[in-house]
Every structure is written in C-alpha cells, then in structure tokens.
Amino acid sequence: MTGLRGLLAAALVTSAAGATAGCGLGLDDVPLPDLVEGPTYSVTLEFIDALNLPIDAPVKLEGATVGQVTEIEAGAYVAEVEVALSESVELRTGSRAEIRLTSPMGTAFVELFPARRGLVMAEGDVLPATATGTAPDVTDLLSALSTVVTGGSFDDISTIITQLNVALTGNAGDVRLFLGRLDRAVTDLASDLPLVDRLTAAVGRLSSRLASDLPVITRSLVDLTDLVESFEAQRSELVAALDALRRFDAVATPFTRTVRADLLAQLEDMRPVVQTLLDGRQDIDGIMNGLIAFASGSDRAAPGDYVNFDLTFLADLEALLQFHHGDEPPVDPDIPERGGAR
Structure with missing residues (x-):
C-alpha cells in the first residue's frame, strides 16, 4: 500500500508539472500573499x-x-x-x-x-x-573600508598619536586635572539631562509656534521696514524738531519757574486783603441790606414816573448795621403809603 501511494503521489506531481509546463507558467507568476490584512x-x-x-x-x-x-x-x-x-x-x-x-x-x-x-x-x-x-x-561600508585600508587615515592617526605624546610630555598633572574637571562636567550634564530635555522640548514648541505665526511675523517685519524707511527719510526733520524742543525746554523751564515765583508772591500779597474782607463780611452784609431797604422805601415814596424834591439826610451806619436781610424797614408816618392817603 505504501508503494502504491508513492506511485500515485509521483504521478500527481508529474501531471501538475506537465500542466504547468504546457501553460508556460513559473514560480514568478505565483502571486505573493499580502503583507497587511484589511483595508x-x-x-x-x-x-x-x-x-x-x-x-x-x-x-x-x-x-x-x-x-x-x-x-x-x-x-x-x-x-x-x-x-x-x-x-x-x-x-x-x-x-x-x-x-x-x-x-x-x-x-x-x-x-x-x-x-x-x-x-x-x-x-x-x-x-x-x-x-x-x-x-x-554594504557599498558605503566597503568604500569607507577601502579608504582606511589603502592608508587614507593611517597617516592622520600617526600624526594624532605623535601630537598627543608631545602634548602630554611634562603636562601629566595638568592633563589629569583637566580630565577630572571634564568628568565632573559630564556628570553634572548627565544629571541635568531631564532639564535639557524639557528645555529642548520647550524650544521645539516655540519653534512650532513661530513657524505657525511666520506669515504674521513676515508682515510685521515688512511693516517695520517701511516704518524704518519712513523715519530714515524724515531723519533730518526729526533731528531738527528734537533740537528745537531742546532749545524750547532751555527757555521754558526758567520762564515757568519765574512765573511760578511771581504768582506765589502776588497770592501772598492778596492774603491780607482777602483776610480783611472775610473779617468784615458781617458789616458789609449789614450795609448792603440797609441800602436795599432804602431803595425799597424810595420806590414807595415816589410811585410816579418822576419826582422832584430836595432831601437832606444823615446816614447812621450803626442803625443800618442793625438791619438783616429779609427784615421789613420801619414805617415813617409822614410818608404816605402807595395807594393810600398816608
């Protein structure tokens, strides 16, 4: 049975190979499966x-x-x-x-x-x-290796070693001190790497924002250029205006100080006058009230349009000062009331 199965398998393979050869197909024509599943x-x-x-x-x-x-x-x-x-x-x-x-x-x-x-x-x-x-x-690797093998870098290495020997001769202490400082600097830098990373990230974000605002920055620079050019064209006028302002300040400052001093002196001279007026305010009020009462009595004594009379009177200032604003003046029995016999 095993021999029969082997013969059948060989026959099938031979038939498949014959069919493939008859159709002109090869392994290159067999499609490869997709490497990615899905859309x-x-x-x-x-x-x-x-x-x-x-x-x-x-x-x-x-x-x-x-x-x-x-x-x-x-x-x-x-x-x-x-x-x-x-x-x-x-x-x-x-x-x-x-x-x-x-x-x-x-x-x-x-x-x-x-x-x-x-x-x-x-x-x-x-x-x-x-x-x-x-x-x-591999081509790049072989090209670099060819340069090294043919002596392209050996001479440079020999020169570097010779110069290092010259530099280290007699300077071992300084070199050791330098290496120690360099080691501490590298250690400090390594401890600050998180800070450097944050700083780099912040610079990256700033660069991104500046890149997004590049049109606005460009327009601002163009406008600023126009402004600078305008200032440059008017520079002589601006310099002249500033010089005139400087001369005006040189004149205006002493003048302002003088005017201020004179004004203060005048106000100081007016102080006694104003104080006297304030002290005699009550007397002035009484005199004015007496004059107002006299004018009212004159209107009642001459009701017509015209009046001719000779009048001699004595003004008692103390009596006038007794009148207050709003008080009725005394009635003279010899002066007739308006609209009556007396």
Whole structure:
C-alpha cells in the first residue's frame, strides 16, 4: 500500500508539472500573499536613491509591518515609491521614511518615522524627498573600508598619536586635572539631562509656534521696514524738531519757574486783603441790606414816573448795621403809603 501511494503521489506531481509546463507558467507568476490584512490606502514616497528596493517590500513602523511597496516609478530626479498602508496607521505630514536593509547582505524595506503633529495623510498624498532618506549599505561600508585600508587615515592617526605624546610630555598633572574637571562636567550634564530635555522640548514648541505665526511675523517685519524707511527719510526733520524742543525746554523751564515765583508772591500779597474782607463780611452784609431797604422805601415814596424834591439826610451806619436781610424797614408816618392817603 505504501508503494502504491508513492506511485500515485509521483504521478500527481508529474501531471501538475506537465500542466504547468504546457501553460508556460513559473514560480514568478505565483502571486505573493499580502503583507497587511484589511483595508489600505496608497501614499507615494519620493526617494533620491531607492537602492535595490523590490516590489512587495515590507513597510515597517517600530518593527511591525504596516504596509508594502506596490509600485516604483522614475519621476523628476526622484524615485516615486507607491506604498499601501493599513488604514489603522495615521501617517501625518512631517513624517519621515527611510530605506533600510534587514542585514548587511539582506533585502531592503521601508521604515516609517511618524510625526506627532500635522495633518493626517490620505489617499494619493505625497511625502517629498526632503523627508526621506536611505541608510548606509554594504557599498558605503566597503568604500569607507577601502579608504582606511589603502592608508587614507593611517597617516592622520600617526600624526594624532605623535601630537598627543608631545602634548602630554611634562603636562601629566595638568592633563589629569583637566580630565577630572571634564568628568565632573559630564556628570553634572548627565544629571541635568531631564532639564535639557524639557528645555529642548520647550524650544521645539516655540519653534512650532513661530513657524505657525511666520506669515504674521513676515508682515510685521515688512511693516517695520517701511516704518524704518519712513523715519530714515524724515531723519533730518526729526533731528531738527528734537533740537528745537531742546532749545524750547532751555527757555521754558526758567520762564515757568519765574512765573511760578511771581504768582506765589502776588497770592501772598492778596492774603491780607482777602483776610480783611472775610473779617468784615458781617458789616458789609449789614450795609448792603440797609441800602436795599432804602431803595425799597424810595420806590414807595415816589410811585410816579418822576419826582422832584430836595432831601437832606444823615446816614447812621450803626442803625443800618442793625438791619438783616429779609427784615421789613420801619414805617415813617409822614410818608404816605402807595395807594393810600398816608
């Protein structure tokens, strides 16, 4: 039974191989399985040098495969690499992409470095060549090694060692002291790394805010430039105005001091007059009230339009001072009342 099963299996394999050969198919025609499950969206990555990046190469994010290369085309001095990313990945503007190798002789893949801020990229968006790069490959390593092996750096190393020997001869104490200070400085710097990180983050936030306010800053600088140019055009007039103001201040200050002194002297001279008026206010009030009462009596004594008479009177100031405002004057029996016989 075992021999029969082996013959049947061999026959099936032979039949399958014959059918494949007859149709002209090969292993290259067998489609590879998708590296990402679920819905995807396409994004174009521009590279200055795409190395040997193959179609269907994986696209990784923090070590996890999140997409694959679907197409590579030559653009305007760049390689346009179209990748299909899982919709669960939100790639933002400002992100970076780099072509790396799985090992020095391994296959190439695309590594993503997402940005924390920016707009979320959608179907058909492009990540420019300024945000992409390539990691050093074996060719770069062999070129550097060739330079070293052929003596390109050995002479420099020998020169450095010779100069170090010259510098250290007789200066061992100073060098030891310098190394100790350098060690303390590095230790202090290491202890302040959290502060440096916060400072760097603050500078990053400030840079982002300045970048967002760049149009406003640009307009302000343009307006400031126009203002400076206007001041420059009127500089001679401004200098003349300031010089005139200086001369006016030289004249106005002594004049103001003189006027102030004269005004104070006049006010001081008026002090006795005002004080006398205040002291005699009651007497003045009495005299004025007497004059008002005399005027009222004159109106009652001459009710017509005209009157002719000779009058001789003696003014008793003390009697006039006895009248107060609002008191009725005494009635003279010889003066007739208005509208009556007496």
